[in-house]
Amino acid sequence: MGLIQRNLPQIMPVVISITAFLLVWQVICASPVSPIPAPLRIVSDSQLLITRPFFVKSDGVKAAFAQAGKSEIYDQMPNQGLGWQVLTSLRRVLTGYSFSAIAGVGIGLLMGSSLVVYRGLDPIIQVMRTVPPLAWLPIALAGLKQAEPSTIFLIFITAIWPILINTAVGVQQVPQDYRNVARVLRLNRFEYFWTILLPSAAPYIFTGLRIAVGLSWLAIVAAEMIQGGVGIGSFIWDTYNSARETGISDIIVALVYVGIVGLVLDKLVYLIGHFAVQSDK
Amino acid sequence: MSTADLQAIEGRSPVIEPFLSLKQVGKVYETPRGPFTVLEDISLEVGEGEFVCIIGHSGCGKSTLLNMVAGFTKPTSGEILLQSKKVTRPGPDRMVVFQNYSLLPWLTALGNVALAIRSVYPELSRSERHKIAMEHLELVGLADAAHKKPQRLSGGMRQRVSIARALSIRPQVLILDEPFGALDVLTREELQEELLHIWREHRVTVLMITHEIDEAIF
Incomplete structure (x- = not known):
């Protein structure tokens, strides 16, 4: 209770704005013929999706629905609940993101340390990073033949640029003061790397990682909409194409999931960075 | 000139x-x-x-x-x-106390001094390094703040750590x-006094x- 009371000045404005937003939405879309459902209608339309995120279709479940006289609803449900769909998307994002974090930090350290490498790679990177994520998909499919590795490659190629560029800048921005300390103490390369370069560049690296995780999540939804199969993006597109009555409500529920997961991912990387980094400020 | x-x-x-x-x-x-x-x-x-x-x-x-x-x-x-x-x-035989302290913000006061000792006397054990580092922090009156990070120390205290770091490796x-350029007058006079005292004692x-x-x- 004490915790809530202490944070009341922060919580109250959020509660008020969300309530106001839902109210306005409810009023605008209240008409039964409104193409976009109002919040209350979404809750009643997509009740099963909201309350059963880890639902999986099976004969047993089908029988249970049939017994309750709800066969029709069962037929309209996706094969898996939204929780599973989100987890599938998350697994793809984390795989691609991990590869890009390793490669991005590695190449970034190299670029930051060597002016020759920086000058050589910078123009290529500046061109490649402006390519929209989805534009890589045909190339990835042509090269990798299969949907799953292509999607992971797409995440990789989307996430690597901010990590790489921020790491390189972080290494270049190691303050002269710290370099002077290293010179006067004659730290060897290994000591310099671990005690000065890495801690000094860490805030930049984490900024890159945070931008990258947001971009990855944006890209996975788009990629899955094209790829199909399981995943929150595929769910959204399949539901739209299925033209079922409660489709738009289901899609809006999925969008809420996408937003919340994106927010959690961002905060997670922020928190890891916050505890890992000791800044001067 | x-x-x-x-x-x-x-x-x-x-x-x-x-x-x-x-x-x-x-x-x-x-x-x-x-x-x-x-x-x-x-x-x-x-x-x-x-x-x-x-x-x-x-x-x-x-x-x-x-x-x-x-x-x-x-x-x-x-x-x-x-x-x-x-x-x-540059070399540790001519150790520098920088105007802006140049302490590493991710290390404690003790860690900053110990890093210098480790780089100059790699043969010392961890406990020996920390003992020497502690002695020098005591010398500048900062034994209590040994485990604090620089951002939790005042300007005068940071410069004291910097002086302790410099002295700890026995420079020639x-x-x-x-x-003392970045310090207020009172702190500056205090540190000048201390530096003279250390100089008289150690003849560096x-x-x-x-x-x-x-x-x-x-």
Whole structure:
């Protein structure tokens, strides 16, 4: 209770704005013929999706629905609940993101340390990073033949640029003061790397990682909409194409999931960075 | 500028032999508008255990001179000898106390001092390093703050850590570049007093830059 009371000045404005937003939405879309459902209608339309995120279709479940006289609803449900769909998307994002974090930090350290490498790679990177994520998909499919590795490659190629560029800048921005300390103490390369370069560049690296995780999540939804199969993006597109009555409500529920997961991912990387980094400020 | 502009005020101490000597040192920077002479024909002899202050108005080349003694930059003419050996690069025998402290913010006060000790005396064990580091933090009156990170220390305390770090590796020459410039008057006087005290006790050779005449003759 004490915790809530202490944070009341922060919580109250959020509660008020969300309530106001839902109210306005409810009023605008209240008409039964409104193409976009109002919040209350979404809750009643997509009740099963909201309350059963880890639902999986099976004969047993089908029988249970049939017994309750709800066969029709069962037929309209996706094969898996939204929780599973989100987890599938998350697994793809984390795989691609991990590869890009390793490669991005590695190449970034190299670029930051060597002016020759920086000058050589910078123009290529500046061109490649402006390519929209989805534009890589045909190339990835042509090269990798299969949907799953292509999607992971797409995440990789989307996430690597901010990590790489921020790491390189972080290494270049190691303050002269710290370099002077290293010179006067004659730290060897290994000591310099671990005690000065890495801690000094860490805030930049984490900024890159945070931008990258947001971009990855944006890209996975788009990629899955094209790829199909399981995943929150595929769910959204399949539901739209299925033209079922409660489709738009289901899609809006999925969008809420996408937003919340994106927010959690961002905060997670922020928190890891916050505890890992000791800044001067 | 020449030797005449740059006054070297020598502290009282028996001069034995030139421990540190600057011989006709000059520094010329190449600029797009031609060479720019910062220092010309500076000669100075410092005996072991002396406390030498270099004073001059800002921009006259004090820091340039000190950077050359420290080895961060090379003189364009003349040479600098420490115990008859030519200075070519920075090293822990000429430890510097920087104006802006230059402590690593991700290490504690103790960690900063211990890092210096480890790099100069790699043969020491971790506990030996920490013991020496602790002794030097005590010397500057910071034993209680040993486990604090620099951002939790005041400016004066940070500079004390920096001095402890410099002394802990037993440099032959202690170089201070306007060490108290960023501190308030009270803290500055306190630290000047302390530095003199440490110098008397340890008889370390000190080369200090200042732009305040009060500090030079303190």
